[in-house]
């Protein structure tokens with residue numbers, strides 16, 4: 001079943017503005033590292049790959065939701081989008097300079113999220129980047145209201161979705177998840193008043 005069937009048409013309008021600066025910063029990081037080819041796993045409606053192509057990169061998007069992919073293809077007919085499960089992708093090892101996953105891991109069962117990260121690591125070339133943007137535990141309490149808003153959005157997304165979000169945040173969000181997955185990832189920037197972050201891992205050359 002397509003979990004995004006009922007939300008896809010509203011995604012760009014309701015969620016897009018909150019992810020704009022994250023997607024922009026990811027593209028900047030990819031460009032500064034001198035990458036050209038980029039695979040965006042769980043690409044959704046193509047918000048990130050749209051920015052990547054505008055910046056002169058060569059992106060491909062892949063997602064499991066036909067509804068999200070329909071919008072991605074209609075927004076960006078010039079980009080290749082593939083319908084695949086991110087935990088088992090058909091591309092060859094080391095095919096991309098950079099592989100990105102934004103705001104998808106927190107909504108998956110932990111074993112599936114680990115399988116997605118393993119695929120990201122497999123598909124990036126040596127010396128290339130795995131970039132993950134997702135929820136983060138902010139330092140201090142100044143971002144209480146943003147945290148409340150994040151909780152509300154994740155609750156509205158559904159009972160199962162919220163349960164996986166809680167499971168993801170309990171040990172420490174993205175930082176803890178990537179450490180447990182064995183990545184040596186650095187948090188480059190935070191967004192949403194500290195409630196999300198962009199984490200970059202360079203694959204050993």
Ligand SMILES: C[S@@+](CC[C@H](N)C(=O)[O-])C[C@H]1O[C@@H](n2cnc3c(N)ncnc32)[C@H](O)[C@@H]1O
Pocket residue numbers: 004019041042043044045047048062063064065068084085086087101102103104108
């Ligand atoms: C919250 S959206 C994020 C979309 C996009 N990365 C962004 O930043 O706007 C999560 C996306 O992950 C996709 N997704 C969830 N599980 C997946 C899986 N196993 N394989 C591929 N895509 C998946 C959903 O279809 C959805 O498009």
